[in-house]
Amino acid sequence: MGRLVVVEGLDGAGKRTLTESLTAALREHGATVTTMTFPRYGRDVHADLVREALHGAHGDLAESVYGMAVLYALDRRGARDDIRRALDEHDVVLLDRYVASNAAYQAARLRQGVDGPVVRWVRELEIDRFGLPVPDTQLLLRVPVEVAAERAVARERQDTSRTRDAFESDDALQARCARVYDELAASHWLSEWRVLDGTRSVAANREAMVVLAKELYLGK
Numbered sequence: 773m774g775r776l777v778v779v780e781g782l783d784g785a786g787k788r789t790l791t792e793s794l795t796a797a798l799r800e801h802g803a804t805v806t807t808m809t810f811p812r813y814g815r816d817v818h819a820d821l822v823r824e825a826l827h828g829a830h831g832d833l834a835e836s837v838y839g840m841a842v843l844y845a846l847d848r849r850g851a852r853d854d855i856r857r858a859l860d861e862h863d864v865v866l867l868d869r870y871v872a873s874n875a876a877y878q879a880a881r882l883r884q885g886v887d888g889p890v891v892r893w894v895r896e897l898e899i900d901r902f903g904l905p906v907p908d909t910q911l912l913l914r915v916p917v918e919v920a921a922e923r924a925v926a927r928e929r930q931d932t933s934r935t936r937d938a939f940e941s942d943d944a945l946q947a948r949c950a951r952v953y954d955e956l957a958a959s960h961w962l963s964e965w966r967v968l969d970g971t972r973s974v975a976a977n978r979e980a981m982v983v984l985a986k987e988l989y990l991g992k
């Protein structure tokens with residue numbers, strides 16, 4: 773049975789970049805690794821509805837916190853059996869965003885904390901009801917909100933198909949979300965959390981991932 777490892781953090785924090793570095797480092801240590809990114813845009817209709825709503829489509833759908841959360845959750849529900857199979861076949865299954873993203877963003881939208889009703893509801897829906905696998909380790913890639921925002925803007929300039937959505941352009945939401953992520957990590961919500969310093973350079977992060985990969989895979 774493989775280990776389920778999740779990378780979490782703000783929009784633009786550098787999760788995709790870190791996921792690539794960690795994957796490479798794990799493979800250097802001899803681990804078999806597969807990765808998955810949520811939402812699964814282009815693969816799952818619920819994920820596509822989310823993207824469209826965050827870019828202004830589907831009337832007032834994006835305004836509904838619980839409605840959006842259900843769509844994210846249904847995308848993951850559709851991936852549940854693939855995740856289970858991947859855990860049977862690989863040493864590490866690495867996810868770029870997972871259930872904690874729903875907890876962090878919806879709590880931030882509703883100005884709640886880790887002990888509030890929406891975080892509890894996300895757990896009941898996704899873990900208890902949908903039966904999604906519980907992560908072994910969740911990695912919070914922690915960066916100041918301003919740094920994440922700068923990176924998201926830089927990426928938007930590099931890749932014009934990747935325009936910022938309603939959540940990404942809302943600085944106040946990102947700031948609240950950062951606080952909820954800190955609470956989720958501090959309370960080890962669902963499983964063990966590790967906090968990684970996301971302000972390091974890509975090269976420094978790559979080096980740090982070699983050490984982390986050893987700990988995660990070889991238990992050292």
Ligand SMILES: Nc1ncnc2c1ncn2[C@@H]1O[C@H](COP(=O)(O)OP(=O)(O)OP(=O)(O)O)[C@@H](O)[C@H]1O
Nearest residue numbers: 782783784785786787788789923926927972973974
């Ligand atoms: N450590 C870093 N230092 C400087 N720039 C970085 C670093 N990590 C990533 N970046 C750059 O920041 C931008 C966002 O990175 P990335 O796409 O990895 O973030 P993300 O957290 O996956 O974003 P999102 O959740 O919005 O998809 C990219 O242009 C990337 O090249």
Ligand SMILES: Cc1cn([C@H]2C[C@H](O)[C@@H](COP(=O)(O)O)O2)c(=O)[nH]c1=O
Nearest residue numbers: 783810811844869870873874877939940
């Ligand atoms: C998986 C997931 C994501 N979100 C939020 C986080 C982002 O602001 C957007 C889209 O994600 P992306 O990484 O920018 O593509 O949705 C969420 O609220 N709940 C979730 O489960």
